[in-house]
Amino acid sequence: MEPALRSPRRRRGPLAALALTASAALAGLGLGLPTAHAASVAHAGCGQPAQPDFGPNVRIFDPGMSRDRIQSQLDKDFETQKSTQTAQFASGRVAHLFKPGSYSVHDNVGFYTSVAGLGQNPGDVQITGDVTVDAFNESDQGSALQNFWRSAENMAVTPTSGDDRWAVSQAAPFRRMDIKGGLQLFPASYGYSSGGYIADTKVAGKTASVSQQQWYTRDSALGSWDGGVWNMVFSGTHGAPPNTFPTPPETTLATTPVSRDVPYLYVDGAGKFRVFRPALRTNASGPSWANGATPGDSVPISRFRVAKPGDKAADLNRSLAAGCSLFFTPGIYHLDQTLNVTNPDTTVLGIGYPTLVPDNGVDAMHIADTDGMRVKGVLFDAGTRNSNALLTVGKKGEHTDHAKNPISLQDVFFRIGGDLAGKATNSLVVNSDDTLVDHVWAWRADHGKAGTVGWTTNTADTGVLVNGDDVTATGLFVEHYQKFQVLWNGRRGKTIFFQNEMPYDVPNQGSWNSAPGTAGYAAYKVGDKVTSHEAWGLGSYCFFDTNPAVAAERAFEVPRNGGVRLHSLLTVSLNHRGTIKHVINDVGGVTPDGTKPVNVPHYP
Template identity: 55%
Template sequence: MPLLPRTAAARRAIPRSSGARGRAAAALTAGAVFSSLLMALAPGAAAAEIPTGTVTVANIANGKCLDARAAATANGTAVQQYGCNGTTAQQWTVTATSNGYVRLGNSNDPAQTVDVTDVSTADNAPVQLWTYGGGLNQQWRAVDEGDGTFRLVNRNSGKCLDVPAASTADSVQLVQYTCNGTAAQRFAVTPVSTSPGDVDLGPNVAVFDPSMSSATIQSRLDTIFRRQETNQFGQERHAILFKPGTYNNDVNVGFYTQVLGLGSSPDSVNINGAVHVEADWFPPQNATQNFWRGAENLSVTPAGGTDRWAVSQASAYRRMHVRGNLELSDGGWSSGGYIADSRVDGQVRSGTQQQWLTRNSQLGSWTGSNWNMVFVGSQGVPATTFPSPPHTTIDRAPVTREKPYLTVDATGAYQVVVPPVRTESTGASWTTGAPAGTRLGMDTFFVVKPGATAAQINTALDAGKNLLVTPGVYHLDQTLRVTRPDTVVLGLGLATFIPDNGIKAMTVADVDGVKIAGILFDAGPVNSPVLLEVGPTGSSASHAANPTSLHDVYVRVGGAGVGKATTSVIVNSDHVIGDHMWIWRGDHGAGVGWTVNTGDTGIIVNGDDVTMYGLFVEHYQKYQTIWNGNRGQTYFYQNEMPYDPPNQAAWMNGPTQGYAAYKVADSVTSHQAYGLGSYCYFNVNPAVVAERAIEAPNRPDVRFRSMVTVSLGGTGTIRHVINDRGGPSNSSTNVANLVSYP
């Protein structure tokens, strides 16, 4: 993520949304957390309002459900955790006893109640089923953690229901243990619905409706944000869903948090207040690490007239309507983002943003630029003036499909809308008439929740199901195989797939119309040959009428831990649409280093007629991007070369110093790309040189427009922009521009 000193535009002050500042400073100390636990457990503490009737109870850490072993109902049956499967052995009736306590009866026999064995008060006493007799060891107080989860405190012992040793295994019997505030003692309690089309979205989805008080909603929002504000490489994932209506709330969006409206258009949900991203956690308001979050399908009427979305990569802003202005930085540095299918009534102010793509949107106006601002199929945007200022505008988007999205119909049933393909389009898809799209009911989906296995997911795919992947981190011991045409794989809350033992994470057959959206692929510690493969080698079928599309598909190699993958993404099928992808070999975090998080290439495109909008590829150790297919098109490309070559000898492409960021194969006869930026920051060894940023055959139908290279802080050299043209970028001349090639 590039660094840039603040500009005058960036220092323009805007009103802060309520509660936006000082959140990090308000974080509880360990002592304060312990004190709050003691207060909550004290006699007379208010009981949380858990759902009544029939519920499921799932551990927040591993997503597994409270389960009666083998569906038995006999006294002494172990109460265990097990992968959620929807059976009645995992359904519990909540019945009030007295003074805020409840008992939990199993649905197979509601008289059989969750019971601490032998009326014990000891740590690690096991929990079982036993016929209810009014014992204190059979009663529990649900204490709200503030984020929709509960700890369940036994009336007899004062100890918490607990997953022993925080195990993630099936069939582990639960115990009671001294309350300690860990995730092993936090449970999501979810009503079992019988409404047609309703679905359990798992423990990490918060659903709000206008009947709820603003204070209740705000409390939940603030709790999620406090957990996620600085949680850059954590395991928690969250989706926040608003049913149609009007809300008066401040929605501060942290890491791995996706905020969604459930209406048929963004105007179905209006937030009076803010839906915003700040950079308070990384002073001085540095937004260059504000990754992995998103806002979709909402309208916002910002307090003070201006909202803020200060982000860098992997932070999609889609199907949004801002009834005011939008600021894209927070006064400090910021490093690129993506707006699509949106409307901003007022002005968009880019501030310190170094690069940005705006696609199929309608703006009141735009102000600001630094290195590379690209506008495709959008209205109210600047004309092409690259490089001064560096605006590049393409009037129409040649071929697009908007991202599928979750909604509710008039009966309250969940559906997924799949928008159609558009050609030569301009403006947002939803501003004139009812939004087009195919509606898919929940009966066509397998809802993937924490604890689901790769085998279960593949069984669902083989049965013809789509996937709705709820927020969580999913380890895969077998490759996910998408083989059916028109399959939808829709992730919520940055749902994350990690392949174990060096396998591929996902493969897609050479079929029509597959949609992969909202998924983060995170490399495992054993090298995978590829993480996402779209079409097998040799794919050749035409998909011109119904292309496969990749929306908000992100890849990470290292950062959260050691990760290794030779190539992150391979596109073999023809006519694929890439709609916002960040493919990243980690340059900071855990498990990073030249010989640690190894990755040769970010993406290889072998298919013909592939179109990419918003392609971000960073820090790979050889070519960042290799394009072998014909008639490819790229609209906005952002790259950083690897920071960490230890010396020039370690980073040589035969006799050539370094590897180009964007390589078009010599065999390609037709290719076009608009708005390309490549940056170097060789901080391990500033003497390292890259001969060029772009490498391509010199042919009349291989065309590049609006290219820029930057040596960040003069740390390293890119000698040429493309082939032997343009440049250098080095300690003397940081920025080099080239308008066109050839």
């Protein structure tokens, strides 16, 4: 995504039932394993001391430290992670973790940086100052279009100017935040930005989007909202604007049908590290912590293997097989074998954008079709030999009911090219029923290091392939793949918010036709046999820069039946480089000049 390219703009088997019963009985123990298995974990070598070594890339601050000492470290990390030119595809990874208490600091957040409070609730860490993302670099030219891979979570912030600034694009979540003022989602220059995602957050004042082209806000509370370029979507958000798409382009659902807040690291009253795992919510509205605390259970850090760069895949797999969860610290992890996550209620949690790179053509991770798996905060980066899939969830054709304790994927990101000349046929394959896909950016890179990007270099067919039934996606960003960006074959799927760009580098029309006589590939295709599917707030953009004569027949392709319904759809041709002929099936006109959207409020 280049700054110059944008204008404003069921069933349950007996084993599964037994696992759920055991999980409920052992909620206090964390992993939800049968008693004998849970007892054996303590001897499996995965346990950590109450004060574990998180490695050299994790900064842990406490209120007893001087303000100058903390600020000096924040500034040093920012200078290292700041540059769009040199840090965007570098190896630096870092996490800033604040123990409960009060601080007076300003944290400018650069690439691959996670900032988080270590309280059990956002108010346990009070920042008087700012947690800021802006168009920091002269090379950005006032644009925030490449402000990727950074996060803020689980803190209360009282902004020094009255407004905090979080001017980001993709893969930059803002979660469990309590902003005691306003929130500005645009750069101070008022340049373009292409975000973004907020969840489980309270903003006392106005949230202003201004130059943000699209944004999704879930299970939050806002004092007010102002602005919208193309596609602003809200679900379960108090203070959200009314549903007015396309003028202004705001789509609002009163509740989120099913959601779950992310697992997160915290320090308990005794000073011990634990991981909190929030409970499932249905028809949610407002932050999960609004009434004092987020419901859920707590896992001691002793139930995790704390992984560090250099750890071998075989060792990580032995820990997983023994019943350990995984806590990935910041860094890059090369995998010469697939990580297999098989035990119920296993948590895979990353901070500081830990990056998993599959070597030798293996898949990076497989998750078994079992209850309660959670993956959060991990970046999958394709290796130079083709992987069939970077992350696969479940086994195709096994329809086990996980509705009461689903698998959840949150802040899970995928990259094909940019840093490496990566290759993967699919990025994410979801076979398990009831899976929650909550904030995913699957990106086939359109820019990066020399030799890592090109039509025959960073090859990738599909970003997200869904075969499971009753899968829900909240905040789905998928860009630049070479065939269908999203292919949804499962029944009764739901998507709330979808952002897409078609591939920039299609060489010619003859190399990019989904069928004889059908130009291009739809960005979002619902399988021909699907009879029930619903989605809200979907935008697809084209920028066929290599060959502006290229066209796509349609952005959205779905079966023509009353059970498949899509709401608030749009297409845009960025700077009129190529065209999309229809929005959905044969409905909606060709994208015009002037970077103007073509809108379809409802289909059918």
